[in-house]
Amino acid sequence: MPDHAIRPLRADDPPVLAAAFDAIGWNKPESQYRRYLAEQEAGDRDVLIATVDDVFAGYVTVRWVSPYFQVIPEIQDFNVLPQYRRRGIGTALMDAAEARVATRSPVVGIGVGLYADYGTAQRMYARRGYIPDGKGLMYDNHPVPPGELVRNDDGANLMFTKQLRP
Template sequence: MPADPPSSTLADMDIRPLRDDDPEIIAGAMAELGWDKPVAQYERYLVEQRDGVRDVLVATVDGEYAGYVTVRWESPYFGDLPEIQDFNVLPRLRRRGIGSALMDAAEALVAERSDVVGIGVGLYPDYGQAQRMYVRRGYLPDGRGLIYDGRQVPPMELVRNDDAATLMFTKRLR
């Protein structure tokens, strides 16, 4: 049986804002995974970061891209409540504390401006680790039930279980 990869330590992990040279690197890493996250998405994130609409935190390990998370300061769903969005850690680097460090940094950033933060999570098994992580971190469902593409789904309405189907959570930070 192969040995588990060594755990990352804070000494070899860095969390920093998105930089001009990141969009191609991140989009390339996502494309290798078969995920549709084009360079244009990260270029838009750069513009939004410069405009103060969104902050993007990028994790690197030994100088190499490892993951990212964004904070949208005005949420399309929660209104003026900040929302953590688009949280990704490369699968080969998961379970090393990178995701927790990104979430810690995002929550600390939000806590400078807000007592509460929102977050959404998908409902199919690919999101299982995130679902468990958010609950362990103290996030609670907002009580509105199933949300599809930003809209509350009424009882008995059928929806597709894809990335647009989410359950939304909030957490009190202070």
């Protein structure tokens, strides 16, 4: 039996999430999660929280109207704390996000960064059946023309889609 649970973001979660990421040196402020909560309440975004023995372990969001894909919902901001990786939590979060999207759309989109920190995610998405959307390198959701130099940071992404149902 799995030792984790998946649930929606709650009003008491933002400070907990911000503190967890601050503890590992990641800049994910409480205001981000308060915005996510407001977007969830408005129906614009769903936020799924993973816990292990009621302790925060990770999360993923579904943006129902993607700024990039427009008519395809996009899975965004997928994170599992390092101490909880390789325990099936990321897979459970992705399964839950995809199942949620499948109730409203036959296709889901996702973007992934290009540097080594995203290597595990790149491999996971390929194994889960995501394929590049064919539009090439994006920087802040805009195509990068051939020959143009860009910084390899979180703004540089390759975008993927997955067919969830016919």
